[in-house]
Amino acid sequence: MEKYAVFVPKLIAKRESFAPGHRACVGCGEALAVRQACKALGRDAIIVNATGCMEVIATPIPYTSWRLPWIHTLFENAAATASGVEAGLKAMVRKGKRPAKEIRVVAMAGDGGTSDIGLQALSGALERGHDFLYICFDNEAYMNTGIQRSSATPYGASTTTAPAGKLSIGQVTWKKNMPAIAAAHDIPYVATACPSYPFDLMAKVEKGVSTPGPAYIHILSVCPTGWRCAPDLTVRIGRLAVETGIFPLYEIENGKYKLTIDVPQLRPVRDYLKLQGRFRHLSEEKVLEIQNRVNVDYARLKEKVACSQKLNS
């Protein structure tokens, strides 16, 4: 648990910009992540949302959960639409057509809308240097359309388009490293987060929106429906993802890596995998393969962190 995580009421904004009455599944980690992120955004923000669960569950006309100005247009273009919002605001302020108040522009999309169909638009927006925050809510599949695999689906997970079967373990590719792709654009701020660590998440969102230029935050969001896990385990599984090293929490500020939640001794990945139906079919051998991969990836990340520390000193 995070060290400050007691006496929440004093530490976080009361304002709920994402109103209850939304139709997310019971125990949805993505809705939880959106809710927490909004607490860090304050009221002077405009949200640009891609198609996906969060759009569908929060805005069935005539009901909206949003108390912030919010726009959804399509699936793959959240970053591009946000570019227009940002450029439009800038031009209008410059030309005296809008008061010179700072408005935070935030794009939100799922892992599909980010690492697959929306990757090009995102790359373009990051490269052009728009002053905005892009948040990817990664529930590791196309959940809105019924649990189809994405490039963010982890190795060995069973989904409806990469199902486990006699000849397949389900997903046969390793999860695309989206934060690294974002970081390769040399943007000032990249971070990973998880709503199981709300203070860490909110601090990163706050940092991301306050950073001039593009910022990218990748939030692991447990989806009980798609991961086939008990809804009350949403927060616990997110924590296990971090504690096993499967989803480390770090930030990359101006190219420098820092673990924000350091896990001195990683738990075995089995602890994480065994709670989820999507991994139920995996043999010991496959679990070991995943364990080895996590060990290597985590060691690499630690190296980058150590290297960044050296640069700092």
Next chain:
Amino acid sequence: MTQRVGIEVSRSIAIAVKLANVDVVSAYPITPQTHIVEDISELVANGELDASYIPVESEHSAMSACLGASAVGARTFTATAGQGLELMHEVLYVASFMRLPIVMAVADRALSAPISIWGDHSDVMAVRDTGWIQIFAANGQETFDNVLCAFRIAEDRRVLLPVMIHLDGFQLTHVIEPIYILESSEVDKFLPPHEYPLPLDPDRPITMGGLAPPNIYTETKKAQQVNLTAAKEVILQAWKEFGDIFGRYYSPVESYRCEGAKVILLAMGSFSETAMSAVDSMREEGKEVGLIKLCLWRPFPFAELRQAVKDADTLLVLDRALSFGGPGGPVASEIRSALYGLDKRPKVIGFVGGLGGRVISPSGFREIINRGIEISQAGSEQEFEMFGVRE
């Protein structure tokens, strides 16, 4: 003082965009649209136009960025052609439904495959039903004037719809024509500052682009249909006012030498200019032929069209696009259906030609008209004929 200058039509569009004092331009280059966006970039780079120019990585993003900019209330412009328009396709529907008054110049171009950078109307026809107002310009002056009119129409509170100004790729974009370029003080008389009624704004949070369940989707579409249809009145008003101020009047359907004409040819865009000289020469020979230039494509000007063809026996429609395996040209099909309910209506004969930059000369148009008369007299059953194709 308004000056008449010899200028490339693409460049005149950039000047119109500057005169409109656009806030955001978001575009991706594609021949034959490139000169438009290059010129705008230059105006921005030189400080002659105070706008944010977003050099996006695709047309899909170009139009998406326009959505965002327009949604915060910025005056927004883009331009594209052919493949670019196709890549924008799904975004176009969003712009119109969400009532975002974006203006776009389309340098109409053929569609791949095979790849062709040259002009025809395949791109336009593929986006016919996207809910945009669509105006065809036949020459440089019409292009320049209509870009300015487009902002006025799009941003009118009664309309709030995106507008496409179509101009033929190369055949219009790349030609130098004498064009009256307006002064900015004159433009300001015609084009008021843009104030979008429901922009994204933290002081008044709204939700744009929600999900429409089956119990409401039909109502949203009805609203859209009523809105686009009703826009015609505002378009007519804007054109009238433009004419009253600047002396150049536009209308949805323009008739040229149609008095007493039993045979009328209908064309769109720059080809209608060439067709005029064919009609002139045939008239000199005493043939009762006329020409109709269809300028407003959406909303479709049913009443004006019916009025314009009411005395004709034969209406020849030239399409620069082909509906494969279907009734031939999309324009001819529309016109047939627009006239079908009338008791007395001309026989509609379709021609498809001018594809992928193929020129139709004045004598070509004479051939089309003569061939049309022949088909009409022979009473042929065929839906259409391709013109100028080597057999």
Next chain:
Amino acid sequence: MTKPGGELTWKDLEIGAVMTEPGNASQYQTGDWRTQRPVHEHSRCIKCGLCAIFCPEGCIEPNEEGFFEANLFYCKGCGICARECWTKAITMVEEE
């Protein structure tokens, strides 16, 4: 109260079907999805508010005395609050 979608005519819609009542989804009851309900035992509650920050519905709030309670109009009964409470002040009980 917002008129339900099924009662709106096309003329009732704002331009582009924009929604102008921020957060009016809060009129929508999600509590009836629930099969189990959280019961907060105040004697064990240390008023830390962790349950509130982990609730996906954002429906847990402190009462006048500062004890946290779920608003059952929205609570979907996921059980996260009970699972995450440090002092085990929350138990999930089956709905009838």
